[in-house]
Amino acid sequence: MAFVDNKLAGLVAATFTPFTSQGEINLTEIGPYINYLVEKQGVKNIFVNGTTGESMSLSVAERKILADEWCGKARGKMDQVIVHVGCMNLKESQELARHAAQIGASGIAVIAPSFYKPSTADVLRTFLKEIAAVAPTLPFYYYHLPAVTGVNIPVREVLQNIEELIPSFSGVKFSSSDLMDFGQCVSHSPPHWSLLYGVDEQLLAALALGAHGAVGSTYNYVGRHINNLISAFNSGDLIEARSIQFKLQELLSHAFKLGFDVGVNKQLMVELSGLPLGPPRLPVRPCPLPQAQEIAQKYHNFVLHI
Secondary structure, three states, rough: OOHHHHHOOOOEEOHHHHHHOOOOOOHHHHHHHHHHHHHHOOOOOOOOOOOOOOOOOOOOHHHHOOOOOOOHHHHHOOOOOEOOOOOOHHHHHHHHHEEEEEEEEEEEEOOOOOOOOOOHEEEEEEHHHHHHOOOOOOOOEEEEEHHOOOOOHHHHHHHHOHHHHOOOOOEEEEOOHHHHHHHHHOOOOOOEEEEEOHHHHHHHHHHHHOOEEEEEEOHHHHHHHHHHHHHHHHOOHHHHHHHHHHHHHHHHHHHHHHHOHHHHHHHHHHHHHOOOOOOOOOOOOOOOOHHHHHHHHHHHHHHHHO
């Protein structure tokens, strides 16, 4: 089962979850959020309920409500909505996968569980298989984020013969700086898979290795510039592509020094987009306003020099 006609490529924004000031999910902002991505950033694919969306701080019921709203509001505006359904346990992941199929998601993604960690590639493949099996009509993506999960199994090992277990397997969200492993994934993958890179500050290197696109949080607010980076790369203008990548690196380097976690990133999105997305949930701390404003100023300098 190869979903060739619907291959995911280009930029995919990993969306923040809108909350009210009281910390409840805020569905009213999802429509304006989608309009902002399409109209202001030129981004028409989203990855919802992932790390940026604070999925592990949400209940299963909340994740269903959010996925339904994202898919409904994106219909006719977005190209693809990938719903992350990974949980710490198999049953909840399967429940979310079934729900994603029912609401018309474009695909599902699953991160490795990080409390009881899979010990081998074979165990991880089996875990993924059990989730994919309950939603066989949806393209299935493995979400690799070893810095957070502590699961350092090379993705190249996970992908070996994976279509025999998961006929709907369609690609990887590869959020690791291990470019050798990423290159091995690209070189051993069939053409209908999507190899999507998830370390925003190293995208150009991944494109050189054959990445088909990228999933990242910064594409919520620098999407239009990174679309230019991809266009420059595709046209052979490496000088321009490098210039944009170096500017993003400069911005993120500054942000990292200030402690660039999900809370800071979310507040930066609020500052730059004007969308009232609310605070993060504990244990993620709210960002002090001056901190986000300082990064926002750096962002405006970044844009000014592109």
